[in-house]
Amino acid sequence: MIFIRLLFQTVFFALAQLHANKIRSALTMLGIVIGVGSITLVIAAVGGLNNLVLSEFESFGARKIEIWGTVPESRRGTMSWDDAKLKRDEADVLREHCDTIETLAMHTNLNARVRSERRSLSGVTVIGHEPEWIFVNDREVIHGRPLKKVDGYEQLQVCLINDFAIDELLLDNNGIGEYIYIDERRFMVVGVLKTSQLGAMFGADTARSEVYVPYQTAYKLRNWLWPQVTAMMTSPDVSEEAKQEIRFVLRKHRQLKPGEEDTFDMFVFEQFIEQMRGLAASLTTIAGVLVGISMVVGGVGIMNIMLVSVSERTREIGLRKAVGAKPGVILLQFLVEAMTLCVVGGVIGLTFSQSIIVIATSLEGMPIKEMEIPPWAIILSLAFCAAVGVLFGMWPAVKAASLDPIEALRHE
Amino acid sequence: MTLRVKGLRKIYRMGNERVHALAGVDLEIAGNEFVAIMGASGSGKSTLMNILGCLDRPTAGAYELNDRPTHKMRSGLLAQIRNEEIGFVFQSFELLPRASALKNVQLPLQYSRHYFTSSRSRAKMALERVGLGDRMGHKPNQMSGGQRQRVAIARALVNRPSILLADEPTGNLDSSTSNDILKLFHELHDEGQTIIMVTHEEDVAGHADRIIRLRDGKVMSDCSTSDDPIHRAYMQRAAEVMAHRAEAGT
Incomplete structure (x- = not known):
C-alpha cells in the first residue's frame, strides 16, 4: 500500500520534474526518442513489406512444388x-x-508472335498447360471458360488470354469467340484469365499480355519444349x-x-516463404542491434542527467532522509524517475514513428499501404525503455541512496 | 516522553588525528520540556543535535528515546524513528522549492507507515495550526521567511513527533519574525510539545525553560533558565544597555 502510493507520487513528481526542466529533459530523452522511434518504424516497415510479400506468395501458393528434369x-x-x-x-x-500431392499439372512456356486482326505483338509468353494448372495456380477465369481435357486430347487450337491482352490486341467483346494468330496458327479465344499481380510486384513493372493453350496443342507450335510439373501438396x-x-x-x-x-530437381515455395520470413527476422534483428546501441547512448545521457539531478538535489535528498525516507525508498524514487524519463522518451518516440507511418502510408506511390507498429513491439520497446532506465539510473540512484543526511543537508 | 543519554561519545577521524566531538555527555529530558542547547562552534552541539535527531549514531554510549535504545539500531530503523518520533526545523527551512506548502508538509507522511489515507487532511490541520490555513497552495518563493519557517514547523509537527528538534530556527529571520516563531514555539509547548532548540543566541535561548551549555564536547552547565548564571548575567547587561540607551535617547 505505502509502496504503491509512493510509486505513484514518485512518477507524478518525476513528471513534474520533467515539466520543470523541459529543454533539458527533451535533450536528455533525444537518444531514447530516436532509438524507439526508429526501431518501431523499422519493425512496422519490415512487417508491412513482409505481409505484402507473404500475402503475394501465399496466394501464389504455399502448397506448390515445382518439378523439372535436369x-x-x-x-x-x-x-x-x-x-x-x-x-x-x-x-x-x-x-x-x-x-x-493433391493434384498436379504439366505446363510449358514458349515465346511467340501473337497477332489479332488489328494488332501484332512479338515475344508474347505462351503457356501450354493442363486444365489443373488453373486450380494449382489459383487463377481466376473472368470471362468464358477454362481449357478442358478434351481440348488437349484433340489438340484443339483454342486459347485463353489474360485481361491485359484484350486491350493490347484490341479485341472486341472481351475477346471471347475472336480469333488470334500464334505464329500464324489460328486460335479461338475461349476464355479470359485475370492478370496475376505478382509479376507487377517483382520488378516486371508492367503487366504483360499472356496467352494460354492446351498442353498438347503447344507441341503443334514447337517441336522441342521444356515441360515442368507444378504439383499442389495436401498441406x-x-x-x-x-x-x-x-x-x-x-x-x-x-x-x-x-x-x-x-536427374530432376524441385523447388518448394514454402521454403521461399520461410526464407523470406528469415530475411525479415534478420533485418529486424540487425535494426534491433543498431537501435540497442543508440539506446545505450540514450541511457548514458539519462545517467548523466540523473547524476546532475542527484548533485543538484543533494539537500532535498538530505531532507527526505531526515524526515524518514529509508535508503531503499530514495533508491526507488530515483530509479522510478530515470524510468519515467526513459518511458516518456519511448512514448514520444512511438508517437513520432506512428505519425511518420500515418504520413508515409497516405503518400501517393507508396507501395506498402499497410504498415503498423505491432502491439508486441510497443510493449517490448516500452519495457526496454524501462529497463534502460533501471540499468542507467542505478548508479545515480545508489549514489543518492547512500548519501549521508547530515552531509547532504550541509551541501551548498 | 523520555530522552535518556548516558556517556555519549563521538569521535571523528581527521587524517591521523582523532577529534572528540562529544566526550561523554549525560542528559535526561522529560516530556513537555522546552530545552535550549547552547555552545560555541566546536563545542559539539551540532554533533549532539544530530545524534538526538537520530541522523547519526554515537561512537560510544547510550541514547534511549522512549526507552528504545537507538544507538543499537540499523539505519533503516533510525529512519523510521526520525519519521515517527522527531520533527526537524532547520535554520534554512529546507522546503522543496517546486512543491506547494501543502505538499511540503505532506512530505514526512510520504514515508510514514501511518496516515496514508488522511495525509492531506493532516497536513491541512498542521498548516492551520501554524496560522497558514490560507497559504496552502503557495510555493515557498511566494512566501516570506517567517511563513516559510511556519511551513517547516507544520511539516515537523505533521507526524505528531515526540520531540520537535529545532536547529537555529530563527537564524535566518529578522527579530520581529523571530519573536513570532518563538511565540509559536511557546504555544506548542503549552499544548504539550517537547521542544529541543539549538541556538547560540542568548535571548533566543531565554525562551526555553532549561538551558544546556556544552563546551569541548562536555556538558558545562545544565539548569533552568532562571537559575542559569550566564543567562542571568546576559539579561542583566542587556537591561543595563537598554536603560543606558533610553537615558542617552532622552
Whole structure:
C-alpha cells in the first residue's frame, strides 16, 4: 500500500520534474526518442513489406512444388537433356503414387508472335498447360471458360488470354469467340484469365499480355519444349514428406541406382516463404542491434542527467532522509524517475514513428499501404525503455541512496 | 516522553588525528520540556543535535528515546524513528522549492507507515495550526521567511513527533519574525510539545525553560533558565544597555 502510493507520487513528481526542466529533459530523452522511434518504424516497415510479400506468395501458393528434369553436373555431356525431360507418364505416376500431392499439372512456356486482326505483338509468353494448372495456380477465369481435357486430347487450337491482352490486341467483346494468330496458327479465344499481380510486384513493372493453350496443342507450335510439373501438396506442412515422396517415386520410375544423382530437381515455395520470413527476422534483428546501441547512448545521457539531478538535489535528498525516507525508498524514487524519463522518451518516440507511418502510408506511390507498429513491439520497446532506465539510473540512484543526511543537508 | 543519554561519545577521524566531538555527555529530558542547547562552534552541539535527531549514531554510549535504545539500531530503523518520533526545523527551512506548502508538509507522511489515507487532511490541520490555513497552495518563493519557517514547523509537527528538534530556527529571520516563531514555539509547548532548540543566541535561548551549555564536547552547565548564571548575567547587561540607551535617547 505505502509502496504503491509512493510509486505513484514518485512518477507524478518525476513528471513534474520533467515539466520543470523541459529543454533539458527533451535533450536528455533525444537518444531514447530516436532509438524507439526508429526501431518501431523499422519493425512496422519490415512487417508491412513482409505481409505484402507473404500475402503475394501465399496466394501464389504455399502448397506448390515445382518439378523439372535436369542433367546432373557429373553427367553433363554423357546424358541428353531429352532424357532428363519430364514426361507425361511420369506426371501420371506422380499423380498416382504420391499421397501428399493433391493434384498436379504439366505446363510449358514458349515465346511467340501473337497477332489479332488489328494488332501484332512479338515475344508474347505462351503457356501450354493442363486444365489443373488453373486450380494449382489459383487463377481466376473472368470471362468464358477454362481449357478442358478434351481440348488437349484433340489438340484443339483454342486459347485463353489474360485481361491485359484484350486491350493490347484490341479485341472486341472481351475477346471471347475472336480469333488470334500464334505464329500464324489460328486460335479461338475461349476464355479470359485475370492478370496475376505478382509479376507487377517483382520488378516486371508492367503487366504483360499472356496467352494460354492446351498442353498438347503447344507441341503443334514447337517441336522441342521444356515441360515442368507444378504439383499442389495436401498441406503446406508436408513439404518435406512431399519432396521425399516425389524423389522416391521419380528415382524408382527412372530406375536410378543408389549413388546415382537425381536427374530432376524441385523447388518448394514454402521454403521461399520461410526464407523470406528469415530475411525479415534478420533485418529486424540487425535494426534491433543498431537501435540497442543508440539506446545505450540514450541511457548514458539519462545517467548523466540523473547524476546532475542527484548533485543538484543533494539537500532535498538530505531532507527526505531526515524526515524518514529509508535508503531503499530514495533508491526507488530515483530509479522510478530515470524510468519515467526513459518511458516518456519511448512514448514520444512511438508517437513520432506512428505519425511518420500515418504520413508515409497516405503518400501517393507508396507501395506498402499497410504498415503498423505491432502491439508486441510497443510493449517490448516500452519495457526496454524501462529497463534502460533501471540499468542507467542505478548508479545515480545508489549514489543518492547512500548519501549521508547530515552531509547532504550541509551541501551548498 | 523520555530522552535518556548516558556517556555519549563521538569521535571523528581527521587524517591521523582523532577529534572528540562529544566526550561523554549525560542528559535526561522529560516530556513537555522546552530545552535550549547552547555552545560555541566546536563545542559539539551540532554533533549532539544530530545524534538526538537520530541522523547519526554515537561512537560510544547510550541514547534511549522512549526507552528504545537507538544507538543499537540499523539505519533503516533510525529512519523510521526520525519519521515517527522527531520533527526537524532547520535554520534554512529546507522546503522543496517546486512543491506547494501543502505538499511540503505532506512530505514526512510520504514515508510514514501511518496516515496514508488522511495525509492531506493532516497536513491541512498542521498548516492551520501554524496560522497558514490560507497559504496552502503557495510555493515557498511566494512566501516570506517567517511563513516559510511556519511551513517547516507544520511539516515537523505533521507526524505528531515526540520531540520537535529545532536547529537555529530563527537564524535566518529578522527579530520581529523571530519573536513570532518563538511565540509559536511557546504555544506548542503549552499544548504539550517537547521542544529541543539549538541556538547560540542568548535571548533566543531565554525562551526555553532549561538551558544546556556544552563546551569541548562536555556538558558545562545544565539548569533552568532562571537559575542559569550566564543567562542571568546576559539579561542583566542587556537591561543595563537598554536603560543606558533610553537615558542617552532622552
